[in-house]
Amino acid sequence: MKIFSAAQIREADAFTIAHEPISSSGLMERAAGKCAAWLEDHYSPVHPVYIFCGKGNNGGDGLVIARLLLDHGYTVRTGILQYSPKASADQELKLQALQEHYSSTVYDIGDISDFPALPANAIIIDAIFGTGMSRPIEGWTAGIIHLINDQRQKHVIISVDMPSGLMADESNRHTAVVQAHYTLSFEFYKLAFLLRENAPYAGEVHILPIGLHPDYITQTPARYHLSDREIMRTIYRPRDPFAHKGTYGHALLIAGSYGKMGAAILSARACLRAGAGLLSCHVPQCGYDIMQISEPCAMCITDEDPRYNTHFHQDITNTNYKAIGIGPGLDTQPGTAKSFEHLLSGWQRPMVIDADALNLISVYPFLLARIPAGSILTPHPKEFERLFGPSANDTARLDLLSKQAVSLQIYIILKGRYTAIACPDGAVYFNNTGNPGMATGGSGDVLTGILTGLLSQDYSPKAAVLLGVWLHGYAGDLAAAHLSQEAMTATDIISWLGKAFQEGI
Numbered sequence: 001m002k003i004f005s006a007a008q009i010r011e012a013d014a015f016t017i018a019h020e021p022i023s024s025s026g027l028m029e030r031a032a033g034k035c036a037a038w039l040e041d042h043y044s045p046v047h048p049v050y051i052f053c054g055k056g057n058n059g060g061d062g063l064v065i066a067r068l069l070l071d072h073g074y075t076v077r078t079g080i081l082q083y084s085p086k087a088s089a090d091q092e093l094k095l096q097a098l099q100e101h102y103s104s105t106v107y108d109i110g111d112i113s114d115f116p117a118l119p120a121n122a123i124i125i126d127a128i129f130g131t132g133m134s135r136p137i138e139g140w141t142a143g144i145i146h147l148i149n150d151q152r153q154k155h156v157i158i159s160v161d162m163p164s165g166l167m168a169d170e171s172n173r174h175t176a177v178v179q180a181h182y183t184l185s186f187e188f189y190k191l192a193f194l195l196r197e198n199a200p201y202a203g204e205v206h207i208l209p210i211g212l213h214p215d216y217i218t219q220t221p222a223r224y225h226l227s228d229r230e231i232m233r234t235i236y237r238p239r240d241p242f243a244h245k246g247t248y249g250h251a252l253l254i255a256g257s258y259g260k261m262g263a264a265i266l267s268a269r270a271c272l273r274a275g276a277g278l279l280s281c282h283v284p285q286c287g288y289d290i291m292q293i294s295e296p297c298a299m300c301i302t303d304e305d306p307r308y309n310t311h312f313h314q315d316i317t318n319t320n321y322k323a324i325g326i327g328p329g330l331d332t333q334p335g336t337a338k339s340f341e342h343l344l345s346g347w348q349r350p351m352v353i354d355a356d357a358l359n360l361i362s363v364y365p366f367l368l369a370r371i372p373a374g375s376i377l378t379p380h381p382k383e384f385e386r387l388f389g390p391s392a393n394d395t396a397r398l399d400l401l402s403k404q405a406v407s408l409q410i411y412i413i414l415k416g417r418y419t420a421i422a423c424p425d426g427a428v429y430f431n432n433t434g435n436p437g438m439a440t441g442g443s444g445d446v447l448t449g450i451l452t453g454l455l456s457q458d459y460s461p462k463a464a465v466l467l468g469v470w471l472h473g474y475a476g477d478l479a480a481a482h483l484s485q486e487a488m489t490a491t492d493i494i495s496w497l498g499k500a501f502q503e504g505i
């Protein structure tokens with residue numbers, strides 16, 4: 001799904017009005033009708049509804065919701081914030097329509113003293129500002145926002161399209177922003193919902209399709225995207241009935257050190273479960289028995305070093321490897337750094353670089369320029385900062401992420417609630433599978449294994465990152481559903497990977 005900017009959403013709106021064709025008032029009826037239907041599905045008329053409307057089209061939506069709920073027997077009180085003498089044409093039109101039958105339910109708000117006393121059970125609808133927010137909210141209007149937020153413990157707060165005060169395309173910098181339990185947003189995710197800094201505001205986001213014109217959506221390029229099942233279906237390739245184990249590539253994992261062999265085993269298992277045809281693991285001598293006993297499906301190459309991997313660059317004289325994954329449990333010994341440097345000089349194809357391999361690059365930044373084009377880096381935010389420096393906020397970090405992916409011609413997976421995948425062509429995909437139960441040791445090692453396994457099967461790097469991150473999160477969601485977020489471990493993500501292939505695509 002494309003993520004459009006506020007300006008593009010306005011264009012989509014105008015395009016739909018011109019080409020469907022439909023009047024702007026009709027489109028507002030449709031959008032607000034979707035909200036009213038959602039509200040009726042979730043709350044019965046025993047809940048009095050308090051709607052706060054602005055003077056733009058977001059306010060217009062609120063006024064239509066008020067009329068529709070009143071028509072259906074709800075008790076509704078609609079306050080209009082008179083922060084400006086001007087109202088949008090559709091807001092005025094919808095106010096007239098509401099007043100025609102229900103004028104006694106509408107009142108003006110001109111100061112915080114006009115904030116109503118809310119009965120128990122009341123629901124608050126925030127229709128003050130939407131995508132037209134252009135500056136910080138000030139004065140008594142900000143005061144009303146704070147009073148709405150003060151009700152958060154007692155009343156459900158539902159924002160229409162955007163939590164009022166939040167800018168659609170960036171990290172929040174303002175103090176007066178509605179903290180909604182739910183946001184009912186039209187047609188598209190907004191970038192603002194996907195940024196960690198904005199987590200307190202949107203709550204649970206529900207996207208309501210309102211039939212914006214498909215031609216605009218397909219023809220308009222977007223920089224940001226949300227991964228979805230539809231994308232996965234175009235990527236996934238079923239196995240060839242005539243396949244043999246050579247068909248799906250020979251992967252090499254360089255992982256593990258004394259005390260961290262678990263990371264290597266998790267990666268190896270995940271690589272095999274992701275479908276690699278053959279897997280060799282380069283491990284230190286101390287890891288030989290551990291790997292052979294733990295994962296009989298993998299082959300083992302032992303390093304000359306008893307505790308660390310320091311001679312793995314020699315492995316690539318075997319040119320049969322389709323993909324290399326390096327990093328889990330690797331440690332950052334000087335010998336490991338040297339070997340990594342040699343590996344990067346000798347290996348030209350995309351590889352997966354994670355964990356301590358990323359830390360080595362932060363210590364020896366000249367290695368960055370030697371990463372083969374199309375490679376996949378999988379930093380968490382701290383590793384990202386060590387690699388590329390700090391950022392002032394999430395929006396700035398997203399820009400830096402994308403800039404680095406373009407200039408190095410690599411894929412960078414910045415892990416988080418909505419993992420951001422930056423591509424060498426400048427596009428950024430957000431992943432929407434996964435849960436906080438995956439914030440557990442070894443989860444990243446599993447991802448590295450999955451990505452290496454997909455690369456070895458000849459998925460393109462782009463296909464591997466999108467599908468791999470999606471499946472990893474999906475398997476994590478299945479594990480959490482069966483075991484709880486608390487009790488699940490990285491091993492469980494691997495166990496549910498099979499179901500993720502079956503159900504998640």
Ligand SMILES: NC(=O)C1=CN([C@@H]2O[C@H](COP(=O)(O)OP(=O)(O)OC[C@H]3O[C@@H](n4cnc5c(N)ncnc54)[C@H](OP(=O)(O)O)[C@@H]3O)[C@@H](O)[C@H]2O)[C@@H](O)CC1
Pocket residue numbers: 009010012013027028031054055056057058059060061083084088128129130131132133134135136137138141160161162186210212
């Ligand atoms: N796109 C779609 O597909 C559809 C969109 N629809 C709906 O339209 C919404 C967008 O409507 P919108 O453009 O009228 O903007 P909205 O947010 O209501 O407010 C703008 C007003 O607020 C003002 N203002 C701004 N910031 C301010 C501040 N800090 N403090 C004070 N004032 C401030 C601003 O003033 P100005 O900046 O012009 O001076 C202007 O008067 C969208 O979110 C969705 O709900 C649906 O109905 C149909 C389908």
Ligand SMILES: [K+]
Pocket residue numbers: 058126127128129130159160161162163164
């Ligand atoms: K709103």
